[in-house]
Amino acid sequence: MNPSETATTLTPGNGTEPKPSAGMNGGNGTELLSKTLVQNSLAVIQHIIKDMPAHSLGLEKLDYIAAQLAKTEDRAIQVLRMFYEAILKRMRLLEASDIDIGSYGTQGKVWLRIHGSKSPQTELPELPSPLSDVLIQSILSQKQRTHLIANKSLDFSYQTKDGDQMLRYRGTAYFDLDALAMNMRAITAKIRPYDSYAFHHNITKIVNLQHTKEGLILITGITGSGKSTTLDAIVDANNSEVDSHIIIIGSPIEYVHTPKRSVIRHREVGRDVLSFKEGTVQALRQDPDIIIIGEMRDPETILSALEITDSGHKVFSTLHTSAAVESIDRVIGEVPPIEQDRVRNRLADVLKCVISQKLIPTIDGRRTLAKEVLVVTPAARSAIKNGNTGEIYQMITEGAAYGMHTMEQDLKRLCSQRVISAEEAMNYANNKKRMHQLLTAR
Numbered sequence: 001m002n003p004s005e006t007a008t009t010l011t012p013g014n015g016t017e018p019k020p021s022a023g024m025n026g027g028n029g030t031e032l033l034s035k036t037l038v039q040n041s042l043a044v045i046q047h048i049i050k051d052m053p054a055h056s057l058g059l060e061k062l063d064y065i066a067a068q069l070a071k072t073e074d075r076a077i078q079v080l081r082m083f084y085e086a087i088l089k090r091m092r093l094l095e096a097s098d099i100d101i102g103s104y105g106t107q108g109k110v111w112l113r114i115h116g117s118k119s120p121q122t123e124l125p126e127l128p129s130p131l132s133d134v135l136i137q138s139i140l141s142q143k144q145r146t147h148l149i150a151n152k153s154l155d156f157s158y159q160t161k162d163g164d165q166m167l168r169y170r171g172t173a174y175f176d177l178d179a180l181a182m183n184m185r186a187i188t189a190k191i192r193p194y195d196s197y198a199f200h201h202n203i204t205k206i207v208n209l210q211h212t213k214e215g216l217i218l219i220t221g222i223t224g225s226g227k228s229t230t231l232d233a234i235v236d237a238n239n240s241e242v243d244s245h246i247i248i249i250g251s252p253i254e255y256v257h258t259p260k261r262s263v264i265r266h267r268e269v270g271r272d273v274l275s276f277k278e279g280t281v282q283a284l285r286q287d288p289d290i291i292i293i294g295e296m297r298d299p300e301t302i303l304s305a306l307e308i309t310d311s312g313h314k315v316f317s318t319l320h321t322s323a324a325v326e327s328i329d330r331v332i333g334e335v336p337p338i339e340q341d342r343v344r345n346r347l348a349d350v351l352k353c354v355i356s357q358k359l360i361p362t363i364d365g366r367r368t369l370a371k372e373v374l375v376v377t378p379a380a381r382s383a384i385k386n387g388n389t390g391e392i393y394q395m396i397t398e399g400a401a402y403g404m405h406t407m408e409q410d411l412k413r414l415c416s417q418r419v420i421s422a423e424e425a426m427n428y429a430n431n432k433k434r435m436h437q438l439l440t441a442r
Contacts, residue, residue, distance in 0.1 A: 033083070033086045033087070033090075033124075033125065037079075037082060037083055037086060038083070038125060040079050040083075041079055041080055041082075041083035042131075044072075044076045044077075044079050044080055045080070045131055045134045045135070047072075047076070048065065048068045048069065048072060048134050049065065049068070049130055049134060052064050052065075052068075052130070057178055058178035059149065059178075061130060061133065061178070061179075062133060062137070062149055062180065063149060065130065065133055065134055065137055066137055066142075066145045066146070066149060069134070069137055069138060069142075069145070070142055077138055080134070080135060080138040080139070081138060081139055083135070084135055084138070084139055085160050087099070087110060087124060087125075088160060088167075088169065088184075088186075089162070090121075090124065091112055091186060092162075092167070092186060094112060094114055095114060095115065096112035096113055096114045096186065097113050097114075097185060097186055097224065098112065098113040098118070098183055098184065098185050098186070098224075099111070099112055099113075099183070099184050099186075100112075100113075100118070100181070100182070100183050101127050101132050101135070101136070101181070101182055102127065102129065102132035102133065102135075102136055102176070102179060102180050102181040102182050103129060103132065103176035103177060103179040103180060103181035104129075104176065104177045104179065105176055105177075105181060106120070106127075106132075106181070107120070107128075108126045108127060108128030108129075108132075109121065109122075109124075109126055109127075110124040110125070110126075110127060113224075115361075115365060115366050115367055116359065116361055116367050129179040129180075130179075132179070132180065132181075132182075133179055133180045136173055136180045136181075136182045137180070139158060139171075140154070140156065140173070144156055147270075148173050148174075148180075152174060152175045153172070153173070153174040153175070154171075154172070154173045154174070155170075155171070155172050155251050155252055155269075155270070156171045156172075156173070156252055156270075157169065157170060157171065157252035157253055157254070157268065158170075158171050158184065165189060166256070167186075167187075167189055168187040168254060168255065168256065169184045169185060169186055169187060170184065170185045170187060170252055170254050171183070171184040171185075171252075172184075185224075187228075187254045187255055188229055188232075188255065191232050191233055191236045191255065191257075192229055192230075192232070192233050193233065194233045194234065194236065194237040196233075197230070197233065197369075197371075199373075199403065200373070200402075200403025201403070202375065202402055202403040203353060203355075203373060203375070203403045206352050206353045206375065207234050207237070207238075207316075207353070208237065208238060208241065208242070209238050209242045209244055209289055209290055209314055210238075210241055210242050212314065212352065213289075213312070213314060214309065214312050214313060214314050214350075215309065215314060215315070215350055215351070215352035215353075216305065216306070216309045216315050216316075216317070216347075216350045216351050216352060217234075217314075217315070217316050217317075217352055217353045217354075217355070218296075218316075218317060218318065218319055218327055218331075218351070218353070218354045218355070219231055219316065219317075219318050219355050219357070220318060220319040220320070220321045220322070220323075220324075220326075220327045220354060220355070220356045220357070221318075221320070221321075221322060221356060221357045221358060222320060222322055222358070223320065224359065225322075225357050225358050225359055226357060226359055226369060227318045227357065228254050228255070228318075230355065230357065231292060231316060231318070232254070232255045232257070234316065235248070235257060235264075235290075235292065236257065238262060238290060239257060239259065239260045239261060239262045239264060240260050240261060241261065242261060242262060242289075243261050243262065244261070244262045244263075244289035244290060245262065245263045245265075245286070245287055245288050245289050245290075246262050246263070246264045246265070246288070246289065246290045246291075246292065247264075247265045247267065247279075247283045247286060247288045247290070247291050247292065248264065248265065248266050248267065248292040248294075249267045249269065249273065249276055249279035249280065249283070249291070249292065249293050249294055250266070250267070250268055250269065250292075250294040251268065251269035251270065251276065251294050251295065252268050252269070252270075252271075253266045253267070253268040262289075262290075265286070267279050269294070275300075275301075276293055276294065276295065276296075276297065276298075276301040276304075277298075277300040277301045277304050279293075280293055280301060280304040280305060280308060281304055281308075283308065284308055284311065284313075288313060289313070289314065290313075290314045290315075290316070291308060291313055291314070291315045291316070292315075292316050292317070293305055293315065293316070293317040293318075294317070294318065295317065295318050295319070295320075296317045296318070296319055296331065296334075298334070299334055299335045299336065299339075302331055302334055302335060302343070303335065303339070303343070305317055306343065306346045306347060306350060309350040310346060310349070310350055319331070321356065322356055322358065322407075322430060323356050323372060323407060323430045324354040324355075324356050324372050324373070324374035324392065324396060325374075325389050325390070325392050325393055326356075326430075327354050327356060328347065328351070328354070328384060328389050328392070329389055331343065331347055332344050332347065344384060344385060344387065345385055347384060348376070348381045348382075348384035348385045349381070351376045351381075351384070352375070352376055353373070353374065353375055353376065354372075354373070354374040354376075355371055355372070355373050355374075356371065356372040356373075356374075356407065357369055357370065357371040357372075358370050358371075358407070358428050360411070360414065360420050360424055360425075360428050361420070361424055362419055362420055363418065363419065363420060363421055368414060368419055368420065370407060370410045370411050370414060370420075370428065371407070371410055372396065372405065372406050372407040372410065372430075373396070373403060373404050373405055374392065374395075374396050374399075374404060375399065375402040375403055375404050377395065377399070377402060379395055380392050380395055383395070393406065393431070397409070406430075406431070406434070407428075407429065407430050407431075408429050408430070408431055408434045408435045408438055409438070411425040411428060411429055411435060411438075412425065412435075412438040412439065415439065422439050425439060426439070
């Protein structure tokens, strides 16, 4: 790219003419999208849609684009991918976690989530439909396009290269008002050091294969709360310290670990294995020491996870819950009523630890991790078996000696250290009454 070239923005009308903009420079002055790249990409897109019937809508439109892309030369597809990857490069420079493009919901703009806040990027090209429909399909394989159109949604991984460094992204493409929309999340290029989590030494023993050979550990939180980052840190710690075999089943696979002292298998749902359940069952025949199940999202996967843990393996998985007690109730509630008593007893026997986490806006405008930690002590195990999970919150409150603390206690700590404000502590607390008591206590 020539730094002297002026970048352009695509007009949101028929998308046929590039409109000069103020510039596309990043904060460090590095140009990301040149006029030539934008114009070449626009030319490819126009060639693909030039003969598309005006009445083509919804599936007909997307089927037409998919068919045209299948006939398009690879070098033209590469132009579109270079264009999109230049946008991803700017995303990294701005430290954005997510990008959204496509469909009516974005009004033709590229949106980035930067330190928790999502907003349109006026310095990036506008991508109204059908431009965004073409761009989204261009970064997919033919098989992925077929799956997307047939199922109206596709989870996938995407990889780019920056020098010698491989950068990975987790993508979701889906339908929105008869057009394609896409969210893509940047996967951290470097693993967060396990020591930075400041876990109690008892928690470290539970998650490390060297000290605990079996059991189920759950990492929970809402979407975007850093569950995968925490899991990767735990995997890396085991990979660095223990001779073992680790199997990761993900949808999609995010961070790809380099084997150190462990053999590490990465099995992506839909590409390497049909489902989480299939991957979990198959793992039993693959001589694993640790099995990572990306998400316990259905009763079949939950039952399979409990079965392989019960057979003496160490299993990690995630749930979309924001508190430890809620996580236990969710696992039991997800299975049919006829199975719940059996699952309750099995869960009590195999569950070792629940780490529930949130990313909280900080006073300096960034985000920090707050977490709730439950260790399944004999008392907690008895409460689970007897259906008295409501008693567990108080056990966590009083369990500091085991490495336990509630979300409210951790928020109080961050507030006392002036990392977050009291207002944000209240906003993100699970138990507002208890949070108020902690903040007002002398």
